[in-house]
Amino acid sequence: MANLVRLYVDHPLGAGQPIPLAREQAHYLFGVMRLSVGAEVLLFNGRDGEWRVTVAEAGKRSGVLEPQERTAPQDGPPDLWLLFAPVKKARTDFIVEKAVELGARRIQPVQTEFTNSERVRRDRLQAHAVEAAEQCGATFVPEVGELEKLPRLLDQWNDTRRLMFCDEGLAGAAADLGDFLDSGSGSGGAEAGPWAILIGPEGGFSDAERQRLHGMEAARAVSLGPRILRADTAAVAALTLWQATRGDWR
């Protein structure tokens, strides 16, 4: 099964519901991957789990797939958002890929004072999230939001969503990590419910941003050790710590 082509489609997936292919999908399956009638493919749409389907009709510009059986249930990651300041293209792609693998429900690029890139192509990042899900076997694809300015995002913040805020400038505050770990055991704890992780840009947060974040009731500063981490490393580390203590890893 591991070697079957795995494809995201927008169509509903269910027993007895044939799936018509768009031109681009038909080209990929029959032109690029050279599949023919009878071949097996895995499909998911982010709602109905994963299905094994077979090729029923294969044309140059069209085709039909027939569902055989559901091979995985629909995954719904915990209600966790990843907010991050875009960095260079390859590392931004990497952050999106890892958020899919580690199980975030929404990916939100944010523009901070020290963010270098002023524009983010949301559609490209969304396509990258789909590709990451296709490759890692996920059945859920997080939505990628449009780039938002941090102050605007915080103005509208709903305090029922807690905010894990990774502050590289937190020298000597290592205890915060222990506290974060200890207070998270079990999903029924005081800190259950919706969360977001906020990762700053390579240059860190500005003093004004840091002050504002520390003053928010929903925010919780967490230190990620004594070494300086790149933004992509910090994203993976924070997602890991959250999932291990408050998410669905334990």
Add this chain to the structure above:
Amino acid sequence: MANLVRLYVDHPLGAGQPIPLAREQAHYLFGVMRLSVGAEVLLFNGRDGEWRVTVAEAGKRSGVLEPQERTAPQDGPPDLWLLFAPVKKARTDFIVEKAVELGARRIQPVQTEFTNSERVRRDRLQAHAVEAAEQCGATFVPEVGELEKLPRLLDQWNDTRRLMFCDEGLAGAAADLGDFLDSGSGSGGAEAGPWAILIGPEGGFSDAERQRLHGMEAARAVSLGPRILRADTAAVAALTLWQATRGDWR
């Protein structure tokens, strides 16, 4: 300071000890980076911390740097090894970079039954570790070992070094993660001392390998959540969990 060139050298670093430059280093600093006499550079050698130095002589093929002050103490990460099965080049490089950032003391490529790449250029990976340290501000550079076969490595295993073994095949064993987290609080616990993390290849471990690992007294299987992680993600997640519970992050 963040914008100063940061360079690894092999020479001892200390007050009053001028540093002669090799031809390649002189070319980099004066030819590529266009530095001239009086310019400041940050140096580290993995033993003497980080030093701010100034250019005292700048030639085409040689030069001399003069130490001014020590700007960071020597970091010594905990006694943690990262053992991993090499994957594709870009992701192998990534694993090495992240092991430097997250603080591993040794990086050991291992060949497992399902490892695709049969050869690893140790010198290239070592150079990549140096470059990662230069970029992320680390003063310590982990040694990269020669590729070793897993059975051979396990034959010689010293049981005083515990082995965190990330088993993707561990369905339904999520409790193991909670147990790993809970038993690690504080460095004086029963599980203090040297450790290694072992990350399998994309295809997972073979049944024979898995059986052998589960039978080792030093080994502890840990599950990294319900989703399938790529090898590079698993490496970062495991390093994070170890550092947060047994290392120097808390």
